[in-house]
Amino acid sequence: MKSLKFIGNGLSKVVGNLERNASEKNKAIGKTLQNKSRLYFSSLYFRNFRLFFFGQAISLIGTWMQNVGQGWLVLTTTNSPFLLGVVGAAQFLPMMLFSLYAGVIIDRFSKRKILLLTQSALTITALAFAILTQLKIITYWEILLLALTMGIANTFDMPARQSFYVELVGEKALINAISLNSSIFNFARILGPAVAGILIGKLGYAACFYINAASFLPVIYGIYLIKIEEKPRKANLTERVFVDIKEGLKYIKHSQIILISVVLLAIVNIFMFNYNIFVPSFVKDVLRMGATGYGFVMAMMGLGALFGSLLLAMMSHRGIKPWYVFFTAIGVSISSIVMGPQRSFLSFNIFMILQGFFMITYLNSTNILIQVNSEDSVRGRVMSIYTFVLGGLTPFGALYAGTVSEKLGAGAGFLISGLISSVAVIFIYTQWYRRISLKKPVEVVSGTIIEAPPMNKLIK
Secondary structure, X not given: OHHHHHHHHHHHHHHHHHHHHHXXXXXXXXXXXXXXXXXXXXXXXXXXXXXXHHHHHHHHHHHHHHHHHHHHHHHHHHOOHHHHHHHHHHHHHHHHHHHHHHHHHHHHOOHHHHHHHXXXXXXXXXXXXXXXXXXXXXXXXHHHHHHHHHHHHHHHHHHHHHHHHHHHHOOOOHHHHHHHHHHHHHHHHHHHXXXXXXXXXXXXXXXXXXXXXXXXXXXXXHHHHOOOOOOOOOOOOOOOHHHHHHHHHHHHHHOHHHHHHHHHHHHHHHHHOOHHHXXXXXXXXXXXXXXXXXXXXXXXXXXXXXXXXXXXHHOHHHOOOHHHHHHHHHHHHHHHHHHOOOOXXXXXXXXHHHHHHHHHHHHHHHHHXXXXXXXXXXXXHHXXXXXXXXXXXXXXXXXXXXXXXXXXXXXHHHHHHHHHHHHHHHHHHHHHHOOOOOOOEEEOOOOOEEEOOOHHHOOO
């Protein structure tokens, strides 16, 4: 009996030790996972960002559904890639005309209140699209007018959103916030077109527009719940508007990394980011497929972009180097060159995934470089110029893409655009970026001079 008792006590001790070790190991694993979570998803630990993030996650799905429905509606109604390009130009024309003015307003007023107004305006526009389409009274000219109205709202919405992140999470989590928000944008790029392609075939175009209108409600409510400390802002809009615009342009001129990023973005945007024209034309005329095929192709591009944005979010603690911008810009260009000769639906989708990956990593790297090198006092104006370049120059790109698609075909458009972009990226890298002084003073709007750090150490 004593021996059995001795054995039982020994087994109890062994089991107890195993349980303690397992418990300590589980705690260690849990702590490691928590640390990894804070490292990779640091911005989600901020309440304000969570409210904005999850509202955007819903809203962007509707936005992509509308983009697909609108593009396919125009193309099937007019059977003209050029007229589709005109709609794209109209949607981004306000950014070309009013972006700089929008930046001054964003720097002077509450970004939160501006976003409430712009998101509400986009809701009303989407609802008008839905009603006119359902009643079957919508015409090409009405589509053009509604696209222009959306463009006006987005002229203020885009730079306000981009410069709002730093108020939600601060500078330390800014890179992570931009990358994570980009990930939901690209998740929506996958889901939205795929659902839109199905809905167009089953319920018609109006369903896409109704869902988009409803999807704005969560983001509007989320912005309403956000609580941030409002800083005192200038109220007089007429006193120094042009002076403020000039100071914003001067700031960019004296910050070489921002200037290079903006110039490169202008070229890449005009020749490369014309997916809403090249892709539907290619799917319809070359691959001989309908709205469902178009939705699937755009979803594949979104899949690649989702991978890219999540990768950047997980690498955000390491920072973003300037050379990332050039490497990813070359990736976008080369993948476009390869896409041009494709005639297989499978191979075209594979390269669309690559295109999406390089596209989003290029855009995010550029956005991050510009934001981390901008002073808070001019951030709205700097991001409005970023918006001007990204959206305001789109009319030129849309007209270029529509003309090339109509005359030479979308395949030739992919090939030509990729070649032009590749030459531009290589030229700017070798003849400008590599030759500039590593230290250059940056003149801030307050009049003080701040010595900029070397370009290769801008982000650790």
